[in-house]
Amino acid sequence: MFKKAITLYLLALFAHSLSASESPQWKKTIEDLANSVVSIRVNAVRTFDTEGSKTTQATGFIVDAERGIILTNRHVVHPGPITAEAVFSNSEEIELKPIYRDPVHDFGFFRFNPNDLQFIKPRALKLNAKSAKVGDDIRVIGNDSGEHMSILSGTLARLDRSAPRYRRGGYNDFNTFYYQSSADTSGGSSGAPVVNIKGEVVALNAGGNTRSSSSFFLPLYKVTRALEAIQKGQPIARGTIQTTLSYQPYDQVRRLGLPESFEKAFRDKGNGNGLLTVERTVFEGPAYEKLRPGDIIISVKSAAQAIDYVSRYEVFEIFLDEHVGKTIELKVLRQGKAMTIELAVDDLHQITPDEFVQLAGGIFNDFSYQIARQTNLSAKGVYIASPGFMFGNAGIGRGVVIQGINESKVDNLADFVNALKPLKQNQYFKIKYVSIGSPNNQQIGNVKFISNLHHSQKCLRNDSLGIWECEPLEWNQSFESFPPTEVKFTNFSDKQTAKIARSLVMVNADLPYHIDGQNYDHYSGTGLVLDADNGLVLVDRNTVPIKLVDVTINVSGIAEIPAEVLFVHPVHSYALLKYDPMLLPGKPLRSAPLSSKELSAGDSAWLVGYQATDRIISERVKVSSVEPLELPLPNVPQFRDSNINSILINNPPSVASGVLIDKRGKVRSWWTNYAYSNSTSQTIDRGLPIKHIIDIRDQWAENQAVEVYSLEVELRPITIASARNFGLSDEWMEQLQDSNKKPQALRITRRVAGSEAFDKLKDGDLLLAIDNSPIRDFNELEDAIEKDRVKVSVWRDGKQQDFLVATKKLTETDTLNFYLWSGALIQKPHRAVAAQYGIEPKGVYISWYYFGSPANRYNLRPLMRITEFEGEKVTDLEQFIALSQKHSDKLYVRIRMLDLIGRESIITLKQDLRYWPTQKIFWDGKTWHNRLMGT
Incomplete structure (x- = not known):
């Protein structure tokens, strides 16, 4: 009841x-x-x-x-x-x-x-x-x-x-x-x-x-026939001559040459107000060059059946369905003349894809009749439904038909897989392809084979079970050896360019996954050779934003060689790469000469950097000012430089990062691009102190590592007059003034969660001294905190207060492992979350999700932190994965989350282990791996 x-x-x-x-x-x-x-x-x-x-x-x-x-x-x-x-x-x-x-x-x-x-x-x-x-x-x-x-x-x-x-x-x-x-x-x-x-x-x-x-x-005429076949357990026959027809009224078909006698016969049948005409045929299909646009269909017959007056789609289609694999005779009128044409009837299901290959994040299927008929292409080749990491890096997008790989013709998926099987990791291969938007122009692409960062499989549709059955695809895991390339630099007419050109390279970086707040797939910029003998190159973090990138170095547009990411600076816009000098015989690159003398307002310099892979520019500029770098908070937590002075230049030329050099050719400043997003995506260019470059170079030469200590606070300089308004004593105002430095104080504006500074210091504190040494600028601060613990003196509530504060050694802040779970990329909260939103770097942070996944369906949104799974508190990544496996048999699981401002929500999510199995992506100290969990 x-x-x-x-x-x-x-x-x-x-x-x-x-x-x-x-x-x-x-x-x-x-x-x-x-x-x-x-x-x-x-x-x-x-x-x-x-x-x-x-x-x-x-x-x-x-x-x-x-x-x-x-x-x-x-x-x-x-x-x-x-x-x-x-x-x-x-x-x-x-x-x-x-x-x-x-x-x-x-x-x-x-x-x-x-x-x-x-x-x-x-x-x-x-x-x-x-x-x-x-x-x-x-x-x-x-x-x-x-x-x-x-x-x-x-x-x-x-x-x-x-x-x-x-x-x-x-x-x-x-x-x-x-x-x-x-x-x-x-x-x-x-x-x-x-x-x-x-x-x-x-x-x-x-x-x-x-x-x-x-x-x-x-209309339901084909629906009812298909339903009856399903109910009887019979296959649904679907025939085609790969021809698009058009229903034209009698006044139109008269213009195409319909004689009055034929029109009278059709009208006597009383089957509508028009006839079927040929609109187009598919290239190399059964009707190609046999039927022509404008042909008027009159009748159709086979050995067993004949239909004299065909003026309805359903009549013609049902006839084709009943003659799959057979030859029929089609009678048409062409410019008033009757013609009989023999045509083979294809199986529509055979030219409609029912399998795909998943490779390097891309999806590839046989090119379908559905698209071929719209593009004047034959129903052959492999269609890029989604380019993924590998093909996307080569600038090849969705809507492309692959027709050949190296010297092999590609008509179908089997050809595609067989052509890729012998390739090694990082080996380049050539593809011949056409875009469906420009089918008459075959193009050549050069693609770098990288399969080991993603799960690969081949999947086939099984309609009896209502699923796609997938099997893993194994690829060659050995790596391509790059041959040495001799490079001869152009003789630059510009003297300043010639002095530094052999210390500059173009760096390209491709990201396979969107972690740590990174939204883009490809970055490029100028690299500075710090040590040519050991192959050390410096780049900015707008070129290499995280450790998980595929990096290549282009030398003078002649040689492209692989590079390894050694170090990504956690606080400032520097990253250190290493290449193999043996790949460049004759040592064409030179170590850049660095000058410790920093630039000041009014100084002249030359800005030199790459605008494109093989184009270096140089322009004389004048430093307008040296000011603290202030960047707005991004919408998505991501790397944001702070606590550093930067050089400003009026109307600088556009370069993909570079250097500021003096008239002797010595590097006086590093020129970097900063990308940020609040309401719109923007970039600004600034020069950074040479001090950090020298520190990185010297530390690596001595220890094969770079140590970075941080007090984990963000500071902003204020004038001594402003400090007085905050109640600073006359004694401290006098100590913070130095005849060789700008009179100023540093005020704490933000603290990084998870640090001692977050607990002991407060926003608004005036930083006075570290270990009793007055701190007047950022350089003094960084020199003073190169130890595990320091005494921090601040001005708070009208008096000096001292705290023992542990610094943070930021040598292992890179994200070195994360998971793809239910279609979401989950990771430990990265430093930017703690620095910009005051969230302690614990638990599980959602950095990205993929369309069509459970995460997409059930609102497991990026920028959220998972705090509870099926009633159990979530403490870290590994524990979360263990919980998800523990409850994998449940239809729905309950997940509690917090957003970036602390609002709590709860969702229920249905895991999909067939199409979205859990994957672990991790760095083993030598290379990156993708491991399918549970295998």
């Missing part, structure tokens, strides 16, 4: 939502159908063919209650791997398995287990493929953008509308009529039943035009 009462209550709410103007008969019809219409939630877990990875919602309805079959759109069932759930009118949720999607038309089927339903017993809706007439009153029962069920009314205005065209290179239906109505359906109504007043489904809602408030419905 209780269950029945709930159902009746929900149906009453549903009925209450109907328009008050609905007739009693329509109300009863809709109420009778409500239990059979479901809201569908879809995770498209991989970009594949025409569709991207995403989470979406739609509508479906039951067409076979006994077998648990739901009808919806093809673009909902998706051509690639998905996970899906149906929510019934009583809020019962049930898992769906995709079992069919038509290669051409916008319909597909899900299956569920009827025995899993506990509180509702829906019935199958009746399909009526033949009853629709212009002027019929109809209702569309769907869900309103995934939120609530909605009823939209309309009138069938046309039954012979052309299929809607959504976008080039994406999915588009063709070779079928569509119905058109004035009902303005919403995004979540895709797959909704279009019903008449008898409760019969007369069409399937497929799309709409918001500008004209019109909706497009797919």
Whole structure:
């Protein structure tokens, strides 16, 4: 009784939502159908063919209650791997398995287990493929953008509308009529039943035009045939001659040469107001160079069957479906002359991809007939559905068809895999490809093979199980040996450029994962050779922002050699790289001459740096001022330099970082780019003190390591006059003044969480001294804290207060291991989170998520910290992974989180270990690895 009462209550709410103007008969019809219409939630877990990875919602309805079959759109069932759930009118949720999607038309089927339903017993809706007439009153029962069920009314205005065209290179239906109505359906109504007043489904809602408030419905003639085959356990035959047809009215086909006698014969058949004509054929398809645009289809026959007057899409398509793999004769009129043409009928399923290769974060599938027909290409080659790390680095994006690799022709995925199998890590290979936007221009690309940072697999669709079955792909793990390259530098006419050019290189860095707040995939900048004998190069952190990068050094546009990231400065914009000097015979590079004399306002210098891979520029500049570097807080916590003076130049030339040199060619300052984002993404250029470069060079030469101590506070200089306003004593004002330095004091503006300074010092404190030595500027501070513990004297509450504070040794702040869990990149909170938001670097921080993943579906958002998993407190990464494995058998898990300002929230998430298995990415001291957990 209780269950029945709930159902009746929900149906009453549903009925209450109907328009008050609905007739009693329509109300009863809709109420009778409500239990059979479901809201569908879809995770498209991989970009594949025409569709991207995403989470979406739609509508479906039951067409076979006994077998648990739901009808919806093809673009909902998706051509690639998905996970899906149906929510019934009583809020019962049930898992769906995709079992069919038509290669051409916008319909597909899900299956569920009827025995899993506990509180509702829906019935199958009746399909009526033949009853629709212009002027019929109809209702569309769907869900309103995934939120609530909605009823939209309309009138069938046309039954012979052309299929809607959504976008080039994406999915588009063709070779079928569509119905058109004035009902303005919403995004979540895709797959909704279009019903008449008898409760019969007369069409399937497929799309709409918001500008004209019109909706497009797919007729059911192919749907009913496919459903019958599924119910009988038979394959669904789909034939094609790889030709797009167009339905043209009689006045148009007369212009194409239709004789009056043929028109009279067709009109006597009474089958519409036009004929089918050839719009285009697919390159190298069965009809290529046999049929021509403008041909008018008259009749079709085979050895066993003949149809004399063909003027309807459905008649022609069904004939092709019944003749897959056979030869047919097609009679056409071409410029008024009758012609009979023999054509082979292809299997549509064979030219519609059902497998993919996942490699280096990219997705690759056989090029489909669906896209080929739009691009004047044959249905051969391998399509880049998502370029991933490897192909993206080479500047090759989505929408590209690979036709060859090195000297091997690539017609399909098997060719693609076989051509890549012999390659070594870091080996370059050549690809021949065309873009679907420019199919007549074959291009050549050069790609660097890097497979070991991502999980690789090959997946095949299994519609009987409703899943994609995947097997790992193993690649050659040996590394390519780079041959030595002799480099001869250009003789620069500019004297200043010539003095430093052999100490400058171009550095390119590619990021395989978005961690530590990094949003971009590729960075480049100028590198400064510190030690040519040992191959040490300095770059800024806008070129190498983190340790996990693939780095190459380009020397004079002639040699490109690999480099290793030795050190990334945790506080300032410096990183240290190492290359093998043996790869550059003859020692073409030179160690840069560094001068410890810093630049001052009014000094002249030359700014030298790379603008492109092989173009160095030099321009004389004048230092306008030397000021504390002040950068705004970024929207996303990421590296942000502080506690350093910077050199400003009026209207500096644009370079990808570089150096400021004096007239003798000695480096007086490091010129760096800072990228930051608040409301928009911007960059600023500043010169940094040479002191830090010398320290890094000397420390590495002596210890093969660089030690960085930090008090873990952010400081801002203020004038002595301002310090007086804070109550600073006359004695301290006198001590902070020095005839050789700018009179100023340093005020604490921010502390880094997780440090002793965070607990003992306060924002607003005036820093007076370290170990009794007055601190007047940033250089004095950094020199004074190069030890484990210091006495910090500050001015607070009108008096001097002293604290023993442990400094922090920031030599191991790099993120050296993280996980891909449920489609989210999770890591230990990196230093920027602690520095910019005062959050102690503990627990699990979400740095990124991928579309189509559980993290995307269930709002496991970046910038959140996970604090609790299934009621247990989360302390660190390894413990979190152990908890997730402990509860892996649960349908949903509860996760408690905090955002960056401390607001708490809780979500439930369904793990998907099939398509989103847990992966660990880690540094073993020599190289990076990707390990699939549980294997």
